[in-house]
Amino acid sequence: MKFLIYGAGVIGSIFAGKLASSGCDVTVLARGKRFNELKKHGVILMQPGAKKQEQVFVKVIDTLTPEDIYDYIIVVMQRTQVDTVLPVLSQNKSPNIVFVVNTAAGYDSWAEAVGEKRLMFGFPSAGGERQNGQVNYFIGKGFMRIFQTTTFAEYSGKTTQRLDVLVQIFRKAGIPAVITRNMDNWQKNHVAMVTSIGNALYRYDGDNYALSHSYKDVRLMISGIKEGFSVLSRLDIQITPTKLYFFKLPTGLLAIIFQVFMGTKLAEITMAKHTVAAKDEMKALQDEFDILIRKSGMITPSINQLRKNLIF
Known part of the structure; x- marks a missing residue:
């Protein structure tokens, strides 16, 4: 082959x-x-x-x-x-x-x-x-x-x-x-996640360990992800894959779980390093997702707050 x-x-x-x-x-x-x-x-x-x-x-x-x-x-x-x-x-x-x-x-x-x-x-x-x-x-x-x-x-x-x-x-x-x-649904759900995660990391210049010490900012990140899924739901885009229903857990509980995860080497390798290396791509993905937000007509205060970190 x-x-x-x-x-x-x-x-x-x-x-x-x-x-x-x-x-x-x-x-x-x-x-x-x-x-x-x-x-x-x-x-x-x-x-x-x-x-x-x-x-x-x-x-x-x-x-x-x-x-x-x-x-x-x-x-x-x-x-x-x-x-x-x-x-x-x-x-x-x-x-x-x-x-x-x-x-x-x-x-x-x-x-x-x-x-x-x-x-x-x-x-x-x-x-x-x-x-x-x-x-x-x-x-x-x-x-x-x-x-x-x-x-x-x-x-x-x-x-x-x-x-x-x-x-x-x-x-x-x-x-x-x-x-x-349905890869289109899959990728839209993925972008809903990674934009909020990336923007949260940008507040700390890509330092996942620093982010892990802030319950407030990790909670904001989780709220942004949930808002992103709500945007997709308003547009009749289903959660894909189904394992992402994990994000229906309470925001506070998810924030604690992700605080722990963000303090690991795995988070550094899987999330933080790519976020730092791919700023132009992350900006492009946010722009693409913003089009979906406008189509949905939803108000997204957490995403709006996180988006401010993209100014670098």
């Missing part, structure tokens, strides 16, 4: 390394310094607490031509970057293009660019940071799956053979994966 990972950041590197280690034929599209790092040293992964690096050599390209055919192209990049690659993807003839991109704005422009029949989606339960060519990473397993599991979907919402194959390949690579029938 031939994969192209279009984007060589943290998530792209994790996917590339794990898929290649499991026996897939993996090519990574990268540019500049990252292209040279991958050419010379391959993908270097390191889990927290591990004693040894995982080093996997993959093919590396810096340009995708129309004739470069892969079984799956997995587009892994920030929301602010994806529109620039749509013309290239539209010309390529590969049959399956999987957008692993955070958005609350729907998929019309992507469907127009690559065609509805080729369009698939994914979202990772993985993260970390890249330092000196090495990716220090985590993958959502065990307890972490309470919050999120790597998820894939078809544009049509159907469960197809190619979708089942993709999920099985990821599971074989050590990345637990599931299917959703």
